[in-house]
Amino acid sequence: MPLRTRILRHLAIATALVVGACGKTVDTSAPLAFVPADTPYLFANVEPAPETAIAHWRSQMQGAWPLFTELMDEALAEAGKKDGDADAAKVLKAVLAEVRERSTPEQWRELGLDYRARIAFYGVDLWPVLRLELADPDAFRAMVARVEQASGKALGSKRVGDQDVRTFGNDEAHGLLAVEGKHLVLALTTGAADEALERRLLGLDRPAQAFDAAAFVDFNNARGYLPYGSGWVDTRRVVSMIAAKASEGDPAKALDATCREEIGALAAKAPRVAFGYRELDDKRMTMHARIDLDPALAKALSALAVPLPGSAPDDALLDFALAMPVLKARDFFVAQADALAKAPFRCAELAAINQDMADARAKLAQAIPPPLGDVTAARVTLDRFSWGEGEDAMPDVAGTFLLGSGNPALLASLAQMASPALAGVAIAPDGKPVAIPAAALPPQVAGKFDLDVAMTTNAIGVSFGKDEAPRLATALAVPAVANGALMTSRMRGEVYAKFGEAISRFGAALPPESRKQLDTQRKLYALYAQWFDHVDASMAIVPEGIDIVESVAFGAH
Numbered sequence: 161m162p163l164r165t166r167i168l169r170h171l172a173i174a175t176a177l178v179v180g181a182c183g184k185t186v187d188t189s190a191p192l193a194f195v196p197a198d199t200p201y202l203f204a205n206v207e208p209a210p211e212t213a214i215a216h217w218r219s220q221m222q223g224a225w226p227l228f229t230e231l232m233d234e235a236l237a238e239a240g241k242k243d244g245d246a247d248a249a250k251v252l253k254a255v256l257a258e259v260r261e262r263s264t265p266e267q268w269r270e271l272g273l274d275y276r277a278r279i280a281f282y283g284v285d286l287w288p289v290l291r292l293e294l295a296d297p298d299a300f301r302a303m304v305a306r307v308e309q310a311s312g313k314a315l316g317s318k319r320v321g322d323q324d325v326r327t328f329g330n331d332e333a334h335g336l337l338a339v340e341g342k343h344l345v346l347a348l349t350t351g352a353a354d355e356a357l358e359r360r361l362l363g364l365d366r367p368a369q370a371f372d373a374a375a376f377v378d379f380n381n382a383r384g385y386l387p388y389g390s391g392w393v394d395t396r397r398v399v400s401m402i403a404a405k406a407s408e409g410d411p412a413k414a415l416d417a418t419c420r421e422e423i424g425a426l427a428a429k430a431p432r433v434a435f436g437y438r439e440l441d442d443k444r445m446t447m448h449a450r451i452d453l454d455p456a457l458a459k460a461l462s463a464l465a466v467p468l469p470g471s472a473p474d475d476a477l478l479d480f481a482l483a484m485p486v487l488k489a490r491d492f493f494v495a496q497a498d499a500l501a502k503a504p505f506r507c508a509e510l511a512a513i514n515q516d517m518a519d520a521r522a523k524l525a526q527a528i529p530p531p532l533g534d535v536t537a538a539r540v541t542l543d544r545f546s547w548g549e550g551e552d553a554m555p556d557v558a559g560t561f562l563l564g565s566g567n568p569a570l571l572a573s574l575a576q577m578a579s580p581a582l583a584g585v586a587i588a589p590d591g592k593p594v595a596i597p598a599a600a601l602p603p604q605v606a607g608k609f610d611l612d613v614a615m616t617t618n619a620i621g622v623s624f625g626k627d628e629a630p631r632l633a634t635a636l637a638v639p640a641v642a643n644g645a646l647m648t649s650r651m652r653g654e655v656y657a658k659f660g661e662a663i664s665r666f667g668a669a670l671p672p673e674s675r676k677q678l679d680t681q682r683k684l685y686a687l688y689a690q691w692f693d694h695v696d697a698s699m700a701i702v703p704e705g706i707d708i709v710e711s712v713a714f715g716a717h
Contacts, residue, residue, distance in 0.1 A: 187373070189341075190373065191204065191278050191279055191280035191291040191293065192204055192278075192371060192376060193366075193370060193371075193373065194280065194291055194366065194367070194370075195280055195282045195367070195370065195371035196282070196284060196367035196368075196369065196371060197369040197372070198369070198397065199282040199283045199371060199397075200283045200286060200393070200397035200398045200401055201281075201283050201393040201394065201398070202281070202282045202283075202376075202391045203279075203281040203282075203389065203390070203391030203435075204280040204282070204376065204389075204390070204391060205387060205388050205389045205390075206278070206377060206380070206387035206388075207278075207387040207388060208277070208278070208388070209388045209389075209440060210388070210440065210441060212441045212442040213388075213440050213442055213445075214275060214276075215442065216442035216714065218264065218265070220691055221263055222263045223687055224684060225263045227683050227684050227687070228684075229256060229260050231680055231684075232252075232256050233256070234680075236249045236252055236253050236256070240253075250312065251311045251313050253310075254306070254308075254310035254311040255307055258303055258306065268295075269296060270299060271300060272294045272295055272296040272297060272298070272299035272301075272302075272303060273295060273300070274294065277292050277293040277294070278292070278293050279291065279292040279293070281391070284357075284360050285401055285405075286398070286402065287349045287357075287361055288347065288348050289346070289347045289348075289361055289363075290345070290346040290347075291343050291344070291345050291346075291363065292344050294339065294342050294343065294344050297339045297341070297342055297344075300339060300344060301339060304337075315327060315328050320336075320338075320355060320358050320359060320362060321355075321359060321364050323340060323362060323364055324338065325337065325338045325358075326338070329348075330351065331350060331351030333348060333350070334348070334349050334350050334353065335348055336349070336358060336361060338362050340362065340363065345362055345363060347361035347362060349361060379392075379434075383434055383436060384438055384448070385436030385437060385438060385448070386436065386438065386439075386440055388437050388440050389436065389437055390434075390435065390437065391435060391436070392432050392433060392434040392435070393432065393433045394431070395430055395432060395433065396427040396428060396432075398427075399423055399424065399426075399427040400420075403419075403420065403423060415507075415509070418506050418507050419507035419509055419510070422506065422507045423507065423509075423510070426510075429453065429454045430451055430452065430453055430457075430705070431452050431454075432452040433451050434449065434450050434452065435447065436448060439711070443713070444711060444712065444714065446709065446710070447709070447711075448707065448709050449707070449708040450702075450704060450707050450708070451705045451706040451708075452704060452705045453704070453705035453706065458701065458702070458703060458704065458705050458706075459703075460492060460495065460496075461492070461701050461706070462701045463488050463491075464483060464488055464489055464492060464646065464701070465483055465642070465643075465645060465646055465701045466485045466488070466536045466642070467536075467537070467643075468481040468482075468483060468539060468564070468640065468645055469481070469537055469538075469539050469562040469563070469564045469635070469636070469638075469640055470539045470541070470560070470562045470619075470621075470635035470638050471635070471638045472541070472649075472650045473543065473631070473635075475543070476542065476559075476650065476652070477543065477544065477545060477651070477652050477655055477658070478540075478541070478649075478651050478655055479539070479540070479542070479648075479649060479651075480539065480540050480541075480647075480649045481537065481538065481539035481540075481647065481648045482537065482538055482539075482646070482647050483645065483646045483647065484535050484537050484538055484564075485535075485536045486528060486532055486533055486534075486536075487533050493521075493524055494521055494524050494525060496517070497517045497518065497520060498521070500513070500514060501514075501517075501521070530570055531567065531570050531574060534565045534566040534567040534571075535563065535565055536566060536618075537563075538561070538562065538563050538564065539561070539562040539635075540559065540560075540561050540562075541559050541561075542557070542558075543559050543560070543625070543628065543631060544556060544557065544558035544559070544625060545558075547661055547665055556625070556626075558623075558631075559628065560621055560622065560624075560631055560632050561621060561623075561624075562619050562620070562621040562635060562636065563621070565618065565619060565620060566618070568589070568616070568617070568618065568619055568620035569589065569615070572587045572613075572615055579600045581597050581600035582596070582597070585597070585613070587613060587614075587615050588615070589617050591633055591637055592614055593612035593613065593614040593623065593629040593630075593632050593633055594612060594613055594614065595610070595612050595629075596611040596612060596613055596622075609624050609625060610624070610625060610626050610628065610629070611623065612628070612629040612632055614632050614633060614636055616636050618640065619640075621635060621636055643700070644700040644701045644702060645698060645699070645700045646699045646706075647697075647698060647699040648697070648698045648699075649696070649697045649698070650696050650697075651695050652692075652693070652694045653689045653690070653691065653692035653694060653715055654689055655689075656685040656689040657685065657689035659685045660682040660683075660685035660689070663678045663679070663681065663682040663685070664682060667679070667682070690715055691714060691715055692712060692713070692714065692715060693713040693715045693716075694713050695710065695711070695712050695713075696709075696710070696713075697709065697710045697711075
């Protein structure tokens with residue numbers, strides 16, 4: 161390559177790097193800019209929630225806010241009767257008076273608050289700090305002054321450098337509140353904190369190495385999180401900082417190198433818990449969390465994620481399924497105990513774990529007899545529920561219960577041995593429901609419920625309720641899929657309406673003061689039934705660790 165060409169190429173690369181660097185401006189006024197790089201935990205938003213989600217929440221809260229304040233009134237009235245809580249109740253009553261009639265963004269801005277604010281919740285060492293943007297700092301200060309006047313309880317006041325700071329709490333839990341520019345800062349420490357620590361907590365002294373906001377965006381992208389709220393807890397840093405603080409002021413309490421190494425290795429088994437939104441609009445809200453695990457531990461745990469029987473019908477009121485592989489769980493814990501026996505903890509603070517695990521292993525190693533040892537999973541589904549007309553009427557209930565098993569025929573035969581009335585019932589592993597005779601049931605329910613039983617080669621199930629047998633057959637016919645799930649659940653919004661009906665049905669027997677609170681709760685349940693179409697939750701083993709997901713589908717609006 162000619163010399164001139166090489167020079168021009170290097171100049172082009174250098175120019176691109178300079179331009180690129182200039183384009184990456186850092187917003188030093190954002191809450192994230194105050195976060196230290198070594199924070200042990202963080203929750204923040206890069207952007208406010210989308211307008212569609214905010215408008216949806218606003219329409220919901222306008223109906224619910226008066227009911228929430230009613231419940232708060234009742235709770236504060238009770239707290240005000242207790243000597244230790246009376247002062248706090250006065251302050252909270254004054255705060256409640258400020259927010260009681262405010263349900264629109266414009267009304268909240270009158271208090272200086274902005275629903276589009278950027279926030280960051282983080283740790284300076286282990287001390288928690290909340291920093292959020294204010295719409296109007298003067299309006300917020302005025303609100304604090306009104307609360308103090310109405311409650312008769314003034315916050316403490318001090319100066320940290322040139323910053324006015326309000327204080328609250330006691331020597332053990334000492335709170336700091338400051339309005340810095342357009343930021344509200346809340347921090348918690350102890351009364352023994354020196355000014356240097358307070359300056360760091362308040363952000364008057366910026367961290368020597370600030371958190372990289374670009375890395376937070378990369379974190380969201382890697383985890384599939386939206387920019388509206390996400391974060392993590394770094395367990396290794398938390399454990400390390402706790403160990404360091406334990407010896408502050410007393411070198412004799414300092415952990416030796418062996419303890420630091422072994423405690424650090426334990427924390428490394430689950431080094432981080434991360435969480436964030438994956439969906440957020442006026443139709444659905446999905447929150448995800450992952451407990452990161454050491455790959456070897458995650459692989460060992462994956463044996464516990466056995467296939468779950470059946471599936472959740474879309475129209476079921478309630479469904480809950482749980483992996484319960486008794487023998488595999490026993491084997492997993494025995495393997496952990498054996499590994500510890502080969503390499504026991506040498507740290508004195510952990511030595512008791514060695515004996516505890518050895519004792520547990522001795523008990524776990526005992527044979528687990530069938531049918532308990534054959535159990536693998538369970539699922540309960542409630543398809544229908546309604547109260548009867550009269551006070552003594554039986555409710556109309558329908559659903560199914562499935563039990564995964566390595567030997568369902570043994571379960572059936574044991575049941576037949578225990579009940580002579582079942583002895584003549586032929587239960588084949590073909591998934592076809594067979595009616596359970598009334599004579600096999602307790603007198604209280606005999607003849608009041610239709611019960612059927614069915615079995616396959618890997619599960620046995622019972623249906624209860626009129627015309628429920630076909631659903632049992634359908635549930636058992638669903639192929640069990642090994643997808644890593646440890647637990648799944650679904651609850652329809654209608655369940656909240658059932659809770660409200662229960663309050664109406666049984667609340668009359670309660671004292672008047674309890675009835676009033678329950679009536680408010682009943683009205684809230686009625687709103688929840690309208691808000692939520694259904695709520696799904698799951699826990700699953702993935703190669704990276706344990707995933708926990710909750711998804712809320714909102715009702716029509």
